[in-house]
Amino acid sequence: MSTADVILVAAVVLCAVGFSALALVLLRVFDALRALRHEVRELRATTMPLIEELRSSASEARTAVDVAREDLARFDRVLGSAEAISDAVEQSGRAARRVFAVPVIKAVGTVTGVKRAVGRLRTPGRAVEVVQSGGQRRGA
Numbered sequence: 001m002s003t004a005d006v007i008l009v010a011a012v013v014l015c016a017v018g019f020s021a022l023a024l025v026l027l028r029v030f031d032a033l034r035a036l037r038h039e040v041r042e043l044r045a046t047t048m049p050l051i052e053e054l055r056s057s058a059s060e061a062r063t064a065v066d067v068a069r070e071d072l073a074r075f076d077r078v079l080g081s082a083e084a085i086s087d088a089v090e091q092s093g094r095a096a097r098r099v100f101a102v103p104v105i106k107a108v109g110t111v112t113g114v115k116r117a118v119g120r121l122r123t124p125g126r127a128v129e130v131v132q133s134g135g136q137r138r139g140a
């Protein structure tokens with residue numbers, strides 16, 4: 001056997017070993033892919049119900065937000081009406097105070113004066129001064 005033959009045999013043996021190693025690596029890759037496909041199927045089987053539940057929850061939340069938005073708009077209208085009523089009552093209260101303040105003060109002053117006069121007249125032994133229409137005073 002010549003050197004060329006030995007090199008050729010060594011090259012063939014090395015290629016055979018390389019191809020068998022490559023075949024083993026490819027078998028391992030295929031096993032890993034098969035396991036990965038199995039895991040992906042399990043993951044899909046587990047997550048699909050969760051995704052459907054999430055979609056349902058999102059739909060319910062959207063409905064609840066829409067209802068809350070409508071309630072908020074209605075409350076805003078009610079609050080606006082209440083503010084308008086409050087302003088109207090406040091303005092009418094001010095007007096009533098302006099209209100009735102002077103007569104009430106005068107009436108209270110008159111009542112107070114009459115009470116004092118009656119009190120003085122009821123008190124025995126006290127001298128009451130009577131002022132006549134000429135500015136003269138006389139004791140009673």
